[in-house]
Amino acid sequence: MVVHNSPCEVAQHARTVRRDCDGKRLDNASSIPLLVSTMGRSGTTFLQTLLHKLGLTAMHDNKYGTGTSLATTRRWPPHVDAVVSWPQAFEDTTDCQIPLFGVQPDRRRFLHLAHLVRDPLVAIGSRFNLGSIEAFKNASACFTAAGSANATGKGRAEAALQHTLRHYVLWNSFVEATARFHLPLERIHATTLRSLLAYGGLRLAATDAEIGSNISKLQAASVNSAHTKKAAPLTWARLGAVDREFATLAQLVALRHGYRLEQTELLWDPAQRTPQQHCAWKPFPSNTSKPRWHCWLRDAGRSRP
Numbered sequence: 001m002v003v004h005n006s007p008c009e010v011a012q013h014a015r016t017v018r019r020d021c022d023g024k025r026l027d028n029a030s031s032i033p034l035l036v037s038t039m040g041r042s043g044t045t046f047l048q049t050l051l052h053k054l055g056l057t058a059m060h061d062n063k064y065g066t067g068t069s070l071a072t073t074r075r076w077p078p079h080v081d082a083v084v085s086w087p088q089a090f091e092d093t094t095d096c097q098i099p100l101f102g103v104q105p106d107r108r109r110f111l112h113l114a115h116l117v118r119d120p121l122v123a124i125g126s127r128f129n130l131g132s133i134e135a136f137k138n139a140s141a142c143f144t145a146a147g148s149a150n151a152t153g154k155g156r157a158e159a160a161l162q163h164t165l166r167h168y169v170l171w172n173s174f175v176e177a178t179a180r181f182h183l184p185l186e187r188i189h190a191t192t193l194r195s196l197l198a199y200g201g202l203r204l205a206a207t208d209a210e211i212g213s214n215i216s217k218l219q220a221a222s223v224n225s226a227h228t229k230k231a232a233p234l235t236w237a238r239l240g241a242v243d244r245e246f247a248t249l250a251q252l253v254a255l256r257h258g259y260r261l262e263q264t265e266l267l268w269d270p271a272q273r274t275p276q277q278h279c280a281w282k283p284f285p286s287n288t289s290k291p292r293w294h295c296w297l298r299d300a301g302r303s304r305p
Helices: 007-011 044-053 120-131 134-143 156-178 190-199 208-220 236-242 244-256
Strands: 031-037 082-084 109-117 181-184 276-283 291-298
Touching: 007 156, 031 190, 044 082, 044 208, 109 156, 109 190, 120 156, 120 236, 120 244, 134 156, 134 291, 156 236, 156 244, 156 276, 156 291, 181 190, 190 208, 236 244, 244 276, 244 291
Parallel strands: 031 082, 031 109, 109 181
Antiparallel strands: 276 291
């Protein structure tokens, strides 16, 4: 992935602690050690629940806040070890606010950002939710170029699927560009979990056997957001028909994080040059001054040298 902004410039749009371009902190405000972010429906509930059961004070978009039982008054406690949340990936701006889902705003930033990623066909299918995309649609269209797709000739469901596909690529690519630790959901086990927490300066008292047991129990219980409407599994052919460019970008995300694709599933000719993903934080569309995170393809269809 080629990013056309400097790492310093991209980081200014994330919820990590403010630093100058030499890495020096610009303030000493209270912070939280670790944020794990991704697109929603990529295992955030599972990972937050796992960390909570292993003894860490771990928060989610709308879980384990303190205060009264009313959702509108829930707050994160003074001490938090880690937050696992998709909305927290971006920094609020004057015209784009992250969805809070009932949690009171918490202005603490994060010392470390990690990227949780899930198999795109599974994650997109879950997030698409048979066309019910209201939970993320507005934030996605405000922070990224996901809402700028041309839906001409598409029905409501196909337009929603196209938005979801773009949301997967853009949200994950932004987190990937700003994080220094990347973890596929399907590869969470005792060793990778300890590595994630060590990256955030955190430790677990639990043994590897205890970690493995908790993972197995949560997997058996299908711990998730419980909002997904079940549907037939997605295929690359369907995503390619909805938006070939962004389906190709989703395949590039998958390959970068170790997911396997069959040659017959690739949306480009394997005999030609593998296309490149390019991203930038820039005004988008070009006739507006509002900056958004945007990604596009280059080298698609070009012969290998």
